[in-house]
Amino acid sequence: MQWEIVIGLEVHTQLSTQSKIFSGASTAYGAAPNTQACEVDLALPGVLPVLNKGAVERAIKFGLSVNAKINSPSVFARKNYFYPDLPKGYQISQFELPIVQGGSICMQVNGVEKNIRLTRAHLEEDAGKSLHEDFHGMTGIDLNRAGTPLLEIVSEPDMRSSAEAVAYAKTLHTLVRWIGICDGNMQEGSFRCDANVSVRPAGTVKLGTRCEIKNLNSFRFLEKAIDFEAHRQIEILEEGGTIRQETRLYDANKDETRTMRTKEDANDYRYFPDPDLLPLEVSVEWIEQVKQTLPELPQARRDRYMVEFGLSTYDVSVLTASREMADYFDAAVKLLPTQAKLCANWIMGEISGRLNKENMEISTCPVKPDDLAALLIRISDGTTSGKAAKTIFESLWLGECGKNVDAIIEAKGLKQISDDCAIEKLVDDVLAANVQQVTDYRNGKEKAFNSLIGQIMKAAQGKANPMQVNTILKKKLTKK
Amino acid sequence: MNLSLNDVKRIADLAYIEIDENQAEATLAQLSSIFNMIETMQSVDTSAIEPMFHSQSVSQRLREDIVTESDQRVLFQSIAPQVQEGLYLVPQVIE
Numbered sequence: 317m318q319w320e321i322v323i324g325l326e327v328h329t330q331l332s333t334q335s336k337i338f339s340g341a342s343t344a345y346g347a348a349p350n351t352q353a354c355e356v357d358l359a360l361p362g363v364l365p366v367l368n369k370g371a372v373e374r375a376i377k378f379g380l381s382v383n384a385k386i387n388s389p390s391v392f393a394r395k396n397y398f399y400p401d402l403p404k405g406y407q408i409s410q411f412e413l414p415i416v417q418g419g420s421i422c423m424q425v426n427g428v429e430k431n432i433r434l435t436r437a438h439l440e441e442d443a444g445k446s447l448h449e450d451f452h453g454m455t456g457i458d459l460n461r462a463g464t465p466l467l468e469i470v471s472e473p474d475m476r477s478s479a480e481a482v483a484y485a486k487t488l489h490t491l492v493r494w495i496g497i498c499d500g501n502m503q504e505g506s507f508r509c510d511a512n513v514s515v516r517p518a519g520t521v522k523l524g525t526r527c528e529i530k531n532l533n534s535f536r537f538l539e540k541a542i543d544f545e546a547h548r549q550i551e552i553l554e555e556g557g558t559i560r561q562e563t564r565l566y567d568a569n570k571d572e573t574r575t576m577r578t579k580e581d582a583n584d585y586r587y588f589p590d591p592d593l594l595p596l597e598v599s600v601e602w603i604e605q606v607k608q609t610l611p612e613l614p615q616a617r618r619d620r621y622m623v624e625f626g627l628s629t630y631d632v633s634v635l636t637a638s639r640e641m642a643d644y645f646d647a648a649v650k651l652l653p654t655q656a657k658l659c660a661n662w663i664m665g666e667i668s669g670r671l672n673k674e675n676m677e678i679s680t681c682p683v684k685p686d687d688l689a690a691l692l693i694r695i696s697d698g699t700t701s702g703k704a705a706k707t708i709f710e711s712l713w714l715g716e717c718g719k720n721v722d723a724i725i726e727a728k729g730l731k732q733i734s735d736d737c738a739i740e741k742l743v744d745d746v747l748a749a750n751v752q753q754v755t756d757y758r759n760g761k762e763k764a765f766n767s768l769i770g771q772i773m774k775a776a777q778g779k780a781n782p783m784q785v786n787t788i789l790k791k792k793l794t795k796k
Numbered sequence: 797m798n799l800s801l802n803d804v805k806r807i808a809d810l811a812y813i814e815i816d817e818n819q820a821e822a823t824l825a826q827l828s829s830i831f832n833m834i835e836t837m838q839s840v841d842t843s844a845i846e847p848m849f850h851s852q853s854v855s856q857r858l859r860e861d862i863v864t865e866s867d868q869r870v871l872f873q874s875i876a877p878q879v880q881e882g883l884y885l886v887p888q889v890i891e
Binding site: 333334335339340341342348349350351352353354355358360366367368369370371372389391396398399400412413446447448451452453454455456457458459584586589591593594595596597 | 862863
C-alpha cells in the first residue's frame, strides 16, 4: 500500500529580550547556575508576574510577518504539572486566546513553492534545567532559564515529508532571525522543534493516530527522527497493528524514537486563566507602530530580486538565506545596478567560500560591500580580468594597499590591456610569426584559432582583454 | 455530574496529594456537593453573555524590557535544604 506521511511542527523560539517574560532577571546565556533566577523565577510566596513589553512586541512582530491575526485581548493561562525545574507547579502559557492566530509561511521545496498554514503562536515561559549527573543520588536544578520568554509557533499538519518539515523549519528559522525576535542558536536551545507525525493510506482524508516526537534540536535530527517514526508507524500498520498515541523521544545516538509517555499516563494539564495576569490588550496603534519596524521580509526580497534583477530562484534563495547576506547584496548591487548577476556570483562564490573556509559570518567579512562593488566595477569596465580579480580580492581580504582596488591593480600590475591599438599590435605580431597556422585556419582548421589566441595571451602575459583579443583576431583572420 | 471514587484518586494523583481510602470517600462527598452547587449555577442561561477571563475588567500592565534584578543566589540558597555548586538539589527525577 502507498502511505502518505502527515507532519505538523511545534517550534519553541526563545525571544531575544534582555529580561525574562515575567521578571526583571537577565536572560543572558551561560551564567553560573541560579545567578539569574530571582524571587519570581523561584516562585517564592507572595510574588506576582509582570509582563515584559519586549516579549509582547516580538510576538506581534512575528504575527505581522506571517499575516496572522493579532488577538486583543489574549489571555494567559496556567498549565499545571509537577516537575522540579518548574517551581510554581504550573507554567504560564496561553491556551484559549493566544496572541497570534492563523497566518501562513511560504517555503521552497526542491524549487517548488508551498504554503504551510499556522494554527497559532502563543507566549509562554521556559522552564529551568535539570542536571541528572550524580549529585549523591539527587538531581541538580538550575533556574537561570526559568521564565525566559518563548513564542511557541504551531503549524497545521500541512507537511508531507521530512524534507518539507525541514524546509519549513529552516524558513521559520530564517524568518525569526530576519525580523530580530530570536537569535536562532540551536546549540543553546533558542530554537527547538517537536514534530507530530502520522501516516494514512495515500488518497484518504482521515488523519491517522499521531505521535509527538520531542527533543529535536537540529535540522538533521528533525529529518532523521521523522523518517524513522514514519517508517515505524507504516511497519506496525502493514503488520495489522494499530498506532498508540504517545509522546516519543528521539535518541540521536541510536537514530531511533522511543516511548516517553503514552496517552493513558499523559498529564492532564488542567488549564485555567491565570488570575495573577489580566487579559492582554494590544491597541491598533501599537500594532501599527510595530509594523513600521518590520524590515522587508524574505519573501518580498526574493520576489524583488527576481523582478528587478532577473536572478534565478536558486540565486535568490541563497542570497536571502539570512538578512545579513541579503543586506550585503543590496549594498553592493546599489553601486553597480546593471551587474546584479556578477554581484550575486561573487557573493555566493568567492565571498561565501572564503567565509566558510575561515568559519566567519558575512557580518564580519573584511571585504565590505563597497570594496566588492569597486572590484566588480573594474571587471565590468575592462580594467582588470575576472582571473586577476581573484588576486585583487585576496588583497582586499588581507587589507593590502588601504583596501583601494585601483591601488592594488597598480601595485600588482593587474591592469588588463584593453586598448584596441595595443591589442591589434599584439595580434599582428603573432600573426606575422605564425603564417602556417593562419593558412591552416583559413583552410578550415578551426583548432588553429585557439592556438593563436593562446600565443597572443602569452605574448600579453595574460593581461589582454580576452573578449577584445577574440574579436580583433577574428576580424583580422577573415579580412584577407 | 457524577464523580466517582476513581476520579478523586486520579485528581489526588495529579496534584501529588497522598490520600487513603477513608479520606478519598470523605473527599468524594465534599467534592460532589461542590459539583452540585456548580450544576445549580449552570442552570442559569448565559448564552447571550460574553465570558470574562478575569473578574476585573482592566487590562494587563506591561513593564519595559530592562534587567532590574541582581544576583541574590547566596541569600536565596540560605533557606534551601540542599545545594551544590550553585544548584538546588532535589530528589532524583529521571524521565
